[in-house]
Amino acid sequence: MHRFLPTAAVFLVCLIPAAGQEAVNSAEEQWLNNFQYVFAEQLLNTGVLAMEQGEFQLAEQNFSEAIQVIKVNNGLDSKFQIPALGKMIEALLAQRRWEAVDQQLGYFDWLNLHNYYKNIYDYLEGSKELSRLFLQASADYTNPQSARYLIAAKNLNWQVVSAIETTLGTDHQLLVPWLYEIVLIHSYQSSLIKRRGMTSYEFKSESESDVIVSGWSIGRNESLQLSYSIGNELLERIRSLYAAREDTSAATDAIMQVYLGDWELLFNNNRSALDHYRSARQALAEANLNADEIQQFFSKPTILPQRELNTEWPVTNALSVEDPLRFAAWSTNYPALTVPSAFDSSEPSRFSVLATFNLRPLERSNAERVKLIADGSFGVHQLQIQNAVPDSGFVRDLAARSIRQLKIRPRLESGSFVPSVGIQLEYIFSPEEQALIIGNN
Amino acid sequence: MSKFSNQLIIPLLALLVACVIPPDENTEEMVRLPTDAEVEQYNASVAPEERIVCRREIPVGTNIPRRLCRMVRDVEETSTFHRDQLRRVLR
Numbered sequence: 001m002h003r004f005l006p007t008a009a010v011f012l013v014c015l016i017p018a019a020g021q022e023a024v025n026s027a028e029e030q031w032l033n034n035f036q037y038v039f040a041e042q043l044l045n046t047g048v049l050a051m052e053q054g055e056f057q058l059a060e061q062n063f064s065e066a067i068q069v070i071k072v073n074n075g076l077d078s079k080f081q082i083p084a085l086g087k088m089i090e091a092l093l094a095q096r097r098w099e100a101v102d103q104q105l106g107y108f109d110w111l112n113l114h115n116y117y118k119n120i121y122d123y124l125e126g127s128k129e130l131s132r133l134f135l136q137a138s139a140d141y142t143n144p145q146s147a148r149y150l151i152a153a154k155n156l157n158w159q160v161v162s163a164i165e166t167t168l169g170t171d172h173q174l175l176v177p178w179l180y181e182i183v184l185i186h187s188y189q190s191s192l193i194k195r196r197g198m199t200s201y202e203f204k205s206e207s208e209s210d211v212i213v214s215g216w217s218i219g220r221n222e223s224l225q226l227s228y229s230i231g232n233e234l235l236e237r238i239r240s241l242y243a244a245r246e247d248t249s250a251a252t253d254a255i256m257q258v259y260l261g262d263w264e265l266l267f268n269n270n271r272s273a274l275d276h277y278r279s280a281r282q283a284l285a286e287a288n289l290n291a292d293e294i295q296q297f298f299s300k301p302t303i304l305p306q307r308e309l310n311t312e313w314p315v316t317n318a319l320s321v322e323d324p325l326r327f328a329a330w331s332t333n334y335p336a337l338t339v340p341s342a343f344d345s346s347e348p349s350r351f352s353v354l355a356t357f358n359l360r361p362l363e364r365s366n367a368e369r370v371k372l373i374a375d376g377s378f379g380v381h382q383l384q385i386q387n388a389v390p391d392s393g394f395v396r397d398l399a400a401r402s403i404r405q406l407k408i409r410p411r412l413e414s415g416s417f418v419p420s421v422g423i424q425l426e427y428i429f430s431p432e433e434q435a436l437i438i439g440n441n
Numbered sequence: 442m443s444k445f446s447n448q449l450i451i452p453l454l455a456l457l458v459a460c461v462i463p464p465d466e467n468t469e470e471m472v473r474l475p476t477d478a479e480v481e482q483y484n485a486s487v488a489p490e491e492r493i494v495c496r497r498e499i500p501v502g503t504n505i506p507r508r509l510c511r512m513v514r515d516v517e518e519t520s521t522f523h524r525d526q527l528r529r530v531l532r
Binding site: 154155156158159161162218222226229230233234237 | 476477478481482484485486496
């Protein structure tokens with residue numbers, strides 16, 4: 001009996017601290033429970049519901065708490081914050097709290113850069129979302145720094161291009177969508193330049209935050225020329241990237257020439273555009289592709305610029321001649337330009353019109369009156385609004401004004417642009433136009 | 442007559458070539474200036490003061506425009522210097 005006493009005593013001595021430790025662990029677990037990862041998901045879902053109900057402040061609070069939980073569980077620079085952070089910025093955008101938006105976009109940028117050092121693919125995913133948020137911030141007409149966010153989106157896209165070139169190589173196919181996005185941003189930038197004469201970028205010294213360096217600015221024409229030149233160069237680069245692929249086809253190269261032609265047409269270089277279209281048509285014919293499909297491809301007028309780069313033949317998004325064209329307006333900041341590819345434009349809109357018009361050459365007097373329209377340009381004539389939802393004179397006028405500004409590639413026949421009669425177009429109003437319509441009614 | 446023609450044609454050709462080729466053509470060939478897209482890509486990743494501006498300018502003494510690239514910091518410093526000089530002269 002006595003022989004076992006020391007052993008029992010040692011056992012008890014060991015047990016007491018263990019029990020104490022267990023109690024501490026239990027208390028810690030109880031405290032940690034508030035930050036269990038499952039709560040992050042719950043908070044995220046609650047925030048999404050609040051957003052759907054228009055309770056943006058509550059949504060913002062839920063997303064913010066979700067971010068805190070993720071930070072506790074996964075670390076301060078965890079990539080898992082990104083979905084909640086993106087949604088929180090959306091909630092702030094909905095409230096038009098520009099200062100907070102700017103702060104959170106800066107945090108997103110910092111977080112995303114940490115991803116680059118860990119995993120390039122996470123960085124690309126994060127950059128896609130950040131670029132979308134920059135564009136969303138830029139699209140709001142009440143945002144005083146709209147142009148700045150557009151340039152921020154473009155710079156981010158360039159940084160991604162540099163990252164892909166450094167990590168994966170200068171001829172990597174992943175470059176294509178990012179390069180095309182930069183081309184599209186240049187078309188938005190040109191729209192700003194034409195209307196506002198935005199001729200200089202912001203040069204803010206980071207070392208001395210109060211100093212604005214604004215030593216140079218360029219004229220409107222020079223700025224437009226720069227955008228044209230960069231877009232052209234990037235489209236040529238995309239073309240060469242496709243050409244270097246093993247599975248490339250003559251059709252892909254021909255479609256890239258059509259995109260190059262579209263770019264020329266957007267900058268009113270009608271002759272150069274025609275040269276590209278003719279060359280593309282010839283290349284498609286020489287590739288022994290179905291003649292009817294080629295005819296159909298060039299028979300349908302197309303609204304420019306095209307939001308997506310589709311180089312597969314036959315082009316799947318080419319509508320039949322009878323189908324109405326569809327145009328989803330993005331923002332009054334960028335009139336006559338469609339929603340960027342980062343945004344979903346397939347959602348049914350409450351407010352839209354169905355219009356018919358003819359597309360024919362602008363008369364000389366009109367061409368002279370409208371600046372920046374080259375001779376031989378095509379324009380919308382005899383526009384009629386067939387159906388408007390909601391139907392009112394204001395809605396019809398608003399749609400007519402916007403439709404007349406669209407840049408449309410005319411039908412091509414025998415190597416020339418030809419007029420089209422009775423084109424049908426479904427025009428979907430931008431969120432701001434919808435707000436205007438509600439305000440007017 | 443033909444000797445006279447040669448004497449006239451050769452200097453004329455030389456003059457024509459001199460007008461067409463800028464004097465520093467060879468230097469430009471050796472140092473390729475960045476394209477507009479390359480400049481924009483570079484500018485997207487550096488501090489504002491480190492950015493480059495490329496423009497077509499007509500240098501003094503010729504009517505042939507040339508593409509020149511400068512750093513924003515240099516442009517700033519040059520214009521500050523010129524402003525100071527002008528103020529000094531006007532005082």
